[in-house]
Amino acid sequence: MNKKEIPDSAIDMVARHINERNSKPSRISITTIEGESETPHYFEIVPFDQIDKSKSKFFAIDGSYNSQEFYNGLSIGVYRAGYVCYFDGKQVRLNDLDDPIILGMAYDPERILITSDENRNEMFDELLEMKPVKNFLSFLGATDETAFGFSRDLICSSLSKLLSFCQEVLEWALVYEISNLQIVAKGDFILRDGTLRSNNIKQEFLVKLGKHIRNNGIHLLAITKNSPIKLELSSTFKKLDGYLQDELKPKYPFNIQNSKWQKLCCWLEVSDDVLIFAYPEAGQKKEFQEGKIQSVSKTSMFAKKSLTGGRGFGVFFVARLDYVEKLQNYDWVVADLNIFDVIPDIEKNGKKRDIDTIKNIFFELTRLTQEHYILGYPYPLVEAHNFVTLKQDFKDEIIKRVKYALYKDQRMDNVDIENLFLDIHDRF
Numbered sequence: 001m002n003k004k005e006i007p008d009s010a011i012d013m014v015a016r017h018i019n020e021r022n023s024k025p026s027r028i029s030i031t032t033i034e035g036e037s038e039t040p041h042y043f044e045i046v047p048f049d050q051i052d053k054s055k056s057k058f059f060a061i062d063g064s065y066n067s068q069e070f071y072n073g074l075s076i077g078v079y080r081a082g083y084v085c086y087f088d089g090k091q092v093r094l095n096d097l098d099d100p101i102i103l104g105m106a107y108d109p110e111r112i113l114i115t116s117d118e119n120r121n122e123m124f125d126e127l128l129e130m131k132p133v134k135n136f137l138s139f140l141g142a143t144d145e146t147a148f149g150f151s152r153d154l155i156c157s158s159l160s161k162l163l164s165f166c167q168e169v170l171e172w173a174l175v176y177e178i179s180n181l182q183i184v185a186k187g188d189f190i191l192r193d194g195t196l197r198s199n200n201i202k203q204e205f206l207v208k209l210g211k212h213i214r215n216n217g218i219h220l221l222a223i224t225k226n227s228p229i230k231l232e233l234s235s236t237f238k239k240l241d242g243y244l245q246d247e248l249k250p251k252y253p254f255n256i257q258n259s260k261w262q263k264l265c266c267w268l269e270v271s272d273d274v275l276i277f278a279y280p281e282a283g284q285k286k287e288f289q290e291g292k293i294q295s296v297s298k299t300s301m302f303a304k305k306s307l308t309g310g311r312g313f314g315v316f317f318v319a320r321l322d323y324v325e326k327l328q329n330y331d332w333v334v335a336d337l338n339i340f341d342v343i344p345d346i347e348k349n350g351k352k353r354d355i356d357t358i359k360n361i362f363f364e365l366t367r368l369t370q371e372h373y374i375l376g377y378p379y380p381l382v383e384a385h386n387f388v389t390l391k392q393d394f395k396d397e398i399i400k401r402v403k404y405a406l407y408k409d410q411r412m413d414n415v416d417i418e419n420l421f422l423d424i425h426d427r428f
Contacts, residue, residue, distance in 0.1 A: 018231070026236040028268070030243045037269040037317075037342075037353040040240055042248060043363060045263040045322065047256050051367040052089030057185070058368060059085045059178050060380035061192040063171045065163035066390040067114075068399075075114040076398055077123070079163045081170040082106030082388040083178060086368075086380050092183070104387045107132060107170060112398070120156040127166045136173035139212070140205045147205050149198070168200050176209060179216055186217030189364065191381050195222045195336040197302055197312030210313035214340035219361055221341075222314065223378060227334040228278040229270055233318060237332050240266055241320070267319035267335075267362045269342075269353070275303035275316060305339070307346060315342045319362050321369040322376040331376045337361065 033039040063081035084104035085092040094105040107130055111123045127133055128144055140147055148155070148169075155165050171192060178190055190213070198206060213220045230237075244264050254262045270278075279300040304310035314336035323331055339346055341357050368378035406412045 024232070024235055026233075026239045028233075028236045028239070028271075030240060035353075035355060037355065037358060038271050040266050040268045041355075041359065042244070042252075042264055042266050043359065044252070044254060044256065045261075045265050045366045045370070046363065048258075048261045048370055051370055054088075054364065054367055055187060056364060057085055057087040057092070057183065057188045058378070058380050059083055059184075059188065059190045060378070060384035061171055061174050061178070061190065062381065062384040062388050063167040064385075064388050064390040065167045067159050067163060069159075073115060075159055076112050076402075077114050077159050077163050078109065078112050078390055078398070079167040079170070080106055080108050080388050080390060081167055081174055082384065083174055084380060084384050084387055085183075086383075091383070094181075102387075104384070105174075106388055107174075109166070114159055117156065120159065120162050121152070123162060123166065124152060124156055127169060130170065130173070132173035132177045133169060136176045139176055140208060142205055147201060149200050149202055165200050168198060172198070172201060172206070172209070175213070175220065179213055179218055184216070184218065188218050189361075190218060190220045191378055191384075192220075192222045193381055193385065194224055195312065195316075196220070196314030196338065197310070197336070199311065203308065203310055203312060207307050207313045210338050210340055214338055219341060219364075220338045221361065222336040223381060224334050225332075225377060229274065229316060229318065229334050230332060232274050232278045233270075233332075237318075237320075241331070244320075245323075263323050265319070265321050265362065265366055267317055267358070270316040270318060270334075272303075272305070276300055279303040305343075307339070312336075313339045315339050317358075317362075319365070320376065321362065321366050333377060335362075335365075 028038075028040070030040060032041055061081065061083040063079065065077070065079035067075060067077040069075040082104050083094070083106075085094055091103045093103045095103065109123060109126055109130075111119070111126050114120060114123070124144075128137070137143065137147060144152065150165075154161070156162050175190055175192065178184060196206070196210070210220065244266060249262070249264055252262075252264060256262050279302040281300050301309065302311045303316070305315055307313065315338075317335045317337055318332050319335055320331045321333065337358070341361065342353055343350055344354050345352065365378060368380060369376050371379040371382075373379075374382050407414065
C-alpha cells in the first residue's frame, strides 16, 4: 500500500508563505548613519595573512543529545556539551588527557539507561551534581527550583525534553566555567551556537551571567545561520549584497593590495519591527499599512531588547563576514551580542550603542570566517560541533559496548542480550 501523499494544497500554502516573506520590499537604506546601529556598517575584512595574529583567544561551546527506544521499554539517552579554544590559529589543550587529537573539554552523563520515571529523575539529579552545573548554580545563588523556567516534573515528563534541557543547562554552565579559567584574559571571546536566550533558565539569572562576563572583559555572543530573521531580511540581504559588490567594492579604498583578498563585510542591528515578525508570540496580531506595523498586541518576549520581560540578555545583529559568490543569503549570519557590550548603560535605562565595541567584535570575527570549508561562519563553532556531536551511529557504538559488558561482566546469555536490544521497526 502506498503511503498517503501530502496534499498539493498544503505544499502550495507553504510555497506561498515563503514567497510572500521572501519578496517583502526592503525598508533598510544602504547608507550608513554614524552612531546608528540599525543602519548597515561596512568594513574591510582582516587580511588573510593576518587572521591568526590576534591577541584574543576564541572559545566555542556546543552540545548534543540523542536517544534510542526499544520495543521492550528499554531506552538509552545521552547528552553532551563541551568547548574548544583557539589561539594564534592553533587549538589549545584544555584537558589533562594523554591524547594527541582530543584537546577540548567535554562532559557526559553516566546515567544513560531509562526504564522508568525514576531513571529520568536520577538523570536530572546527576545533571545538578555535575561540577560545571553545581558551580553555575552556586554563582547564581539559586537552586533548580528557582533558576529553571519549568518544574522538574515537566522537564522529566519525556526523555526528549529531559535530554534537551540537560544539554542546554550544561552549555550555559560551561560559559561560566570558561569565564573563570586561568588562561582567560580580557578581550577573549566565547562563542556559542544559537542565541543568548533560553526558555529553560529564567532571564534574571541569565542577565547575571551576562553582566559577569562583561565585567571580566570577555565578549560573549551566539551565532547561527538558521533563524527566521534571515527570511524576514532576505530582500535586504540581496539589496546590500548588490551594493557591496557592484557599487561599493569598485571604489572602496582597500588597505589590502591583493585583489583576491579584497572583501567587504557588513553588520547591522536587527530592528524591532523585523524581530516582531520573525518571533511573534502566540495570538499576536499584526497589521501592515504603508510598510509600518500599526498594531501589535504584545511584544515578543524572545526578541525583546531589555533586561526584563524577555528570555535572555542578547541583542540581535545580522552580519556578512565573508563572501560566497551567488550565495548571498548563505553569507549572512545572525549574531546575538551581549546586551552589556552593546548598551553599556542598559542598567540605567540607557539606549546608546557602543559602536566601537560592536565594530571590534565583528572585525575580530572575520579572523574566524575565512576557512575554505565554511566561509562566513566561525570555524571554532564548527570544530566544537564536531567535537561534541552525538552522531547517528552513536546507538550502534553504545549498544555494542553494553552488549559486550553484559556478556563479559554479567555473563548473560547471547540470545537474552540480543532480545533486549531488538528494534522492532527494523524487522518490518
